[in-house]
Amino acid sequence: MKIETKINILFAIVFTIGIIVSGIVSSKLLQENAQQQVTAKAQILIQVMNSVRNYTNKRINPLLESRLQIEPAFIAETVPAFSAIQVFEDLRNNPTYKDFFYKEATLNPTNLRDKADSFEAELVNKFRKNKNTKEISGYRQFPEGENFFIAYPLAVTQQSCLQCHSTPEAAPKSQIASYGSFNGFSWKLNEIIAAQVIYIPASQILSSAQRSAYVLIGALIIIFAIILFLINLLLRRTIIQRIKKMAKVAEKVSTGEINSDFEKQSNDEIGALAAAFNRMKKSLEIALKILEQQTY
Incomplete structure (x- = not known):
């Protein structure tokens, strides 16, 4: 789910x-x-x-x-x-x-x-x-x-x-x-x-x-619908879409496309995660280069 x-x-x-x-x-x-x-x-x-x-x-x-x-x-x-x-x-x-x-x-x-x-x-x-x-x-x-x-x-x-x-x-x-x-x-x-x-x-x-109760409950339903819509919009733009982009980049890196970078759009938790992935990718690049040099 x-x-x-x-x-x-x-x-x-x-x-x-x-x-x-x-x-x-x-x-x-x-x-x-x-x-x-x-x-x-x-x-x-x-x-x-x-x-x-x-x-x-x-x-x-x-x-x-x-x-x-x-x-x-x-x-x-x-x-x-x-x-x-x-x-x-x-x-x-x-x-x-x-x-x-x-x-x-x-x-x-x-x-x-x-x-x-x-x-x-x-x-x-x-x-x-x-x-x-x-x-x-x-x-x-x-x-x-x-x-x-x-x-x-x-x-x-x-x-x-x-x-x-x-x-x-x-x-x-x-x-x-x-x-x-x-x-x-x-x-x-x-x-x-x-x-x-x-x-x-x-x-x-x-x-x-x-x-009066029907009017109040109707108003609560409308308010909830608006809040749910705004939360979904915020969730998609600030979390879901960014996680999906990071997943695509991670998938490319896992197949050898080392040049792909994790985009850091902000300094929030997901931005910190993207920076950590970029550092991990660089560490992986260094490790691969060292491995290649030892192989040759």
């Missing part, structure tokens, strides 16, 4: 191992980066939802509070959770957020639409057990596929919230008429009653990471 072939095989093995390792590492890092970007979006959305909740609680609720006792049906617009959910649903019309899903998963909600399932109830309990936990994120499997989620605790922070959620007797009549007197009561001030959860399909994160 030729030296050039051996070197190319060695580079191919090193490159293959490098591509596999870099592919695994880059895929992991790019996935984490994509997850961080999605998390950053979710954090901003949570802040926006909390702003909507605060606006509803401070500005909308006082305007409509007096009507809750006389209206036949409960005015849902007075509820911060309702406003936040409606705003988020409107936001989902934007293609950037169409796959995002927002839920205020509550252990004991007035509207059963907001009822926490077993997974979400566990999140709420984790927030309750450790009050220092401000965020929980991870992956959750749904029948339609895996989702990435990020959750934040939601507590009763204002006394006005207890007007509708302390006891059925204190609740507005329209609330009892619309939702009954069994759900959404016995809340306490500063108690964590729900988890704000945003779900994002994991495929969105994985596809983004995979696209």
Whole structure:
């Protein structure tokens, strides 16, 4: 096997191992980066939802509070959770957020639409057990596929919230008429009653990471091809071709063409080898002349 072939095989093995390792590492890092970007979006959305909740609680609720006792049906617009959910649903019309899903998963909600399932109830309990936990994120499997989620605790922070959620007797009549007197009561001030959860399909994160990984691996392949071409070019011009010339000269000398010289093109290792061959050739010439003189 030729030296050039051996070197190319060695580079191919090193490159293959490098591509596999870099592919695994880059895929992991790019996935984490994509997850961080999605998390950053979710954090901003949570802040926006909390702003909507605060606006509803401070500005909308006082305007409509007096009507809750006389209206036949409960005015849902007075509820911060309702406003936040409606705003988020409107936001989902934007293609950037169409796959995002927002839920205020509550252990004991007035509207059963907001009822926490077993997974979400566990999140709420984790927030309750450790009050220092401000965020929980991870992956959750749904029948339609895996989702990435990020959750934040939601507590009763204002006394006005207890007007509708302390006891059925204190609740507005329209609330009892619309939702009954069994759900959404016995809340306490500063108690964590729900988890704000945003779900994002994991495929969105994985596809983004995979696209970036493919681009990175493609760039590595192109760079390797260029490096391999340059190394082969350098190898041929500085080593292979010069060794071939020396081999031809050596073959001529071995057949008696003493006048052939080993060409010294540079002062590198091959140049030093050529100089050594030339000295050896001169020594051989001297030895042959001495032998001829002794013969005659």
